[in-house]
Amino acid sequence: MKKRERNKGATKSQGRKIKLLTLFDGQFWTRGNVLAAVTLFIVSFVLYLPALDYDYILDDKIVISENNFTKEGISGIWDILSRESFEGYLGEQQDLVEGGRYRPLSIVTFALEVEFFGLNPTVHHIGNGLLYGLTMVLIFRLMFLLVPLKNRIKAKWYIGVPFLTALLFAVHPIHTEVVANIKGRDEIMAFLGALAALYFSFRYVDKKSLSHLVWVFAFLFLGLMSKENAITFLAVIPAALYFFTDRPIRYILPVFLVSLLAVALYLIIRTSVIGYFLSSGQEITDLMNNPFIEMNGPQKAATIMFTLGKYVQLLFNPHPLSHDYYPYAIAIQEWVNPWVLISLAVYLLMAVVALIGLRKRSFYSFWIIYFFATLSIVSNIFFPVGTFMNERFIYISSLAYCAILTYFFMKDLPDNMLSGRGWVKPVSIVVMAIHIIGFAIYTQYRIPAWSSPEALNSSAVIANPNSARANLFYGTAMFNKYRDATDQDEKNRYLNKADHYIGRALEVHPSYNQALQMRAGIAAERYRNHSDLDRLLMEFKEVLVVNPRIQFVREYMEYLNQRAWARDKLTDFYYDLSYNYLLPAGFVNEAAFYLQYGLEVGREDARINYAIGMVMEQVGRMEESAFYLQRAFELDPTIFQ
Template sequence: MNSLIGFVKKYPAPILFCIGLLLYSNTLTHDFVMDDAIVITENVYTQQGVSGIPGILKHDTFFGFFQDESKADLVAGGRYRPFTLIMFAIEYEIFGENPFIGHLINVLLYALTCGLMFLLFQFFFQRIFKSEKAFWAAFFGALIFAIHPVHTEAVANIKGRDEIMALLGSIAAFYFLLKSKKQNLGNWLLVFALFSIALFSKENAIVFIAAVPLYFFMIEKKGVVNALRISSPFLVAALFFLIVRQSVLGMGLGGDPPMELMNNPFLKWDGGRYIPFDFSEKAATILVILLYYLRLTVFPYPLTHDYYPRQLEVYSLSDILPWISFLVIIFLVYKGLKDFRSKPVLSYGLIFFAMALFPYTNILFPIGTNLSERFLYTPTLGFSLIFGWALMKYTSFPTKSAVFLKPGILALVLIFSGLTFYRNFAWKDNYTLFMTDINTSDRSAKLHNAVAGELSVRASGMEISNDRTEKLERSIFHSGKAIEIHPRYKNAWLLRGNAFYFLQRFEEAVNAYQNALRLDAVYPDALRNIGIAYRDGGRYFGEQKGNIVKALEFLNEAEKYLPDDYETMRLLGVANGVSGNNEKAVYYFTKAAELEPDEPMAWFNLGIAYFNSGDNERGEKYRSKAIEMDPNIMEKAGNQ
């Protein structure tokens, strides 16, 4: 044990770097997942490489995915995080669409954050403890951050680069500000640049414009004016960021909260429509959200990426859980204020945690979901600071009298590290993530919908088999659960229709698409898919079931949605010909030939239709045209 302690004391930052690296090494073989599509694989600017950088700088972060300003601002205030998108664009330019590179960079940046956090924490603790305890407080504080399982969402998801860079840039700027004994222009500009990188990575870094001067006021006991003066590069960088952000997005918070449950969790179904929560429901639910965040910080199990409605129930102030949360929060506020002078690190950690978490509490405006584990990435800096302080304050570590503490620390490290390493496997790809987390988030409409989609996509690429059928039946189950939770979930109706379509249950598919269109009459995917379902249903009823009446019913509906589709016109020609309506057969085969004039079979079918209608001259004309285009057309027609 003594040799281990000696080794740690010799190489603390490199050890923490290696711990961060090793814990997330099993993510390097993972694929793109979830929101990686928004910022990488389906973002038009990222996909352009370095030539897409001007577009990244000029638009909302989500614009490159939605390509529609109204959709890019689906949640309050918009998003302006160009720095990480520029990183992704450069990576794409050099390496192409390569998830290994994205994961590797995430892991390296996280490992660097862990090592740098130790160096930053030393400044906090050297004013509180003697050198030995100050070292271990900083080390264990950084260690608990490095191994904390709640960070998996930020690190294992490439899109989480924004969280990583926001914190890394902030603490790097903080560290160099503290490290410089004398302020000079070079150091001022370095701090300004590093914090600007943090802000342009993700807006939540702005918490450091309060956290940095607060450090000088609480820990170094400087006056308010002096604390603000020393922190000036942070304040100027924040002003610069806000000016740039305003010039691109404006300063509004997006107007009234959206009335779509997947973008505003504070809605409830009442009388066939969604209405906002009343004060009691919103206040109580927010209190429970805060309790969830506290629980995830100290007891991070089980973990899930999805807390969308109704993973959290609708609470009111008549429930007991909100009041438990209220009492816990009051106690923490009391401790933070009471110990402001006597235990400044404890107070600072509590205040930092609260400030960093506040934008994600839904108090000011709905953020689109109840909560998310990645939102704890920056706040856990405050928790880590408190952990390191408390361990040294209330124990005799690392002296021999702390012999019973050392196994406890080892057990905690092993448990947290094991949970982190194991949780990473869930982030392998969308299918693995969704199928894992549905066991935890079984009341989330969004996740049930995501599972339905993944099962349907997987099944669509399979040969006819019991496994394929089973996947599609499960997809139908999960889309049904999503609709049960969120009755106006148009995408769930769409995915339900898709699963029925792949099972050749065309009438049920059409019904599902119709329900989607009742919710959104111009829903492009539903309009396209219902047309295809009618067309292929018509083929199915005609060719496999011999029900020409049903076939014509479906094909006539298909024509309304697919008026320029060659196959629909061809099938209508065939169906009308089989039913003896030769005039309509000629009409539809003519339309088919006009749509595909280079298709020999189109002209051959038209010729046959004319023969059947008694017009042998035109029949011969178009048959000859088809034979001229393809001398083997007669043989092909016989094999149809």
């Protein structure tokens, strides 16, 4: 009887597609499958146990430790749901990145954890590990729907495509950013919600139960509320139903419409909360939030093509890894670069394979479409994402790599390409074992990079030495070490390292405001240690020539004025900075500000009075201009010569 039911599930055409009757007959959770699911859950969780001891890092402060809504616990949940996601940290909506951010659900889970456990990073890490393990179980279950029937039934669970695909995904080193960084929970929850929606889509087309449609809507909506990347499953779900069921369009259409309804509801809520659909209309001019701003059209296209190739490379060879791909970790590319052309060729080849297999409903065709769809939203092709790329961006897409690689070695190669050769299967198992063990070892090697800002940014400047942001953050970490150190030689060593990396950040991005502030801070520390005023003023001038609005420098110069020491040097500094640099560059107000400082220490200096007179003339305050010019002439009759 059971044999007859399994045969009933096979399609009459081609013998390779399946009806879902055999998948939902109540016999899935056999002893072997339960053991496989438990193994995947445990491996996924245990793999990231080292992260349990790690503190908050990077954007964790934005969503947890310095987010005023999250710290309120349950009472802050409504604010989390009704405000832009950065507002709890910044205090107001500032639209710092294109499109804004509305990803409240993961932040709600943090607020719940804070309510019951306080600000405890270990609890948050445990939450990430549990959700990651649950994701592996769901991937394992879904892969029984997304591979040919005979491969599922005949293979032992531990060498079957579903188990090995999920295991390879679990140990892939490129996922360390998502799991070890607490903030990465938005990626985990978005994927978990989207996968659950896909699962219940299969359930619906099998039984046509309306309750399954409700679950499709609910889980996809929850995924979207975690992160908007789940929107790509609007394409993935109908594609999966087309490729892996024999159901006609009339079965698939309700699933698509319900998914579309979930997306529409999310977009309506998102738009009402942040105030606009995709763009606030405000141009993002900060290089750190708009990395393509200094490029022309062809350069932007070539750079995007290069990063798409970089994603593929990191799937096969995840080394070196970095959390930072800000300018210019990826250099400005041209179309003459061979790697850009190779990347283009790889993607064109994948597109051809997908198109050829579309009508035959090829396994490879589906997963290439899945890869393209899920990568599209973070590709910078359709809208900017605020950076060139990020390893967490390919978290969802990487399942395609794991599925294709596992299927090729464990099914296609031994059963189709080299069928009948007894050595192929053992070799394939060995190849997969080496792959999985190698990835697991590298993941263990990579996880400690997330233990502290120093460790993380140290690895980043090694992997991407041309990232202005990575150099800034590592320089800042060294500066903090300098402040904490007690031994003077150790302090000097840390301060020198901070100076080096901040200088490197400014080489990459000369107008980088945060780096300029850090350089001024380092200069002030050197002055405090060595009292070298000439060096301090020289470095302050180099900072102010680029950005004369650095608040720290203004406050420090006020402090120097109050000391009433070395008036001549300060007067020379104010005159030279304002008259020879700021005024010609059009910084009239800033020149006036520092000339007023100059007036405090050099009221009897003809040059200061003359420069103020010229500034007053430029801003149309003619009476004041005449006063200061007359004063300058009285102090030095040759001043106009």
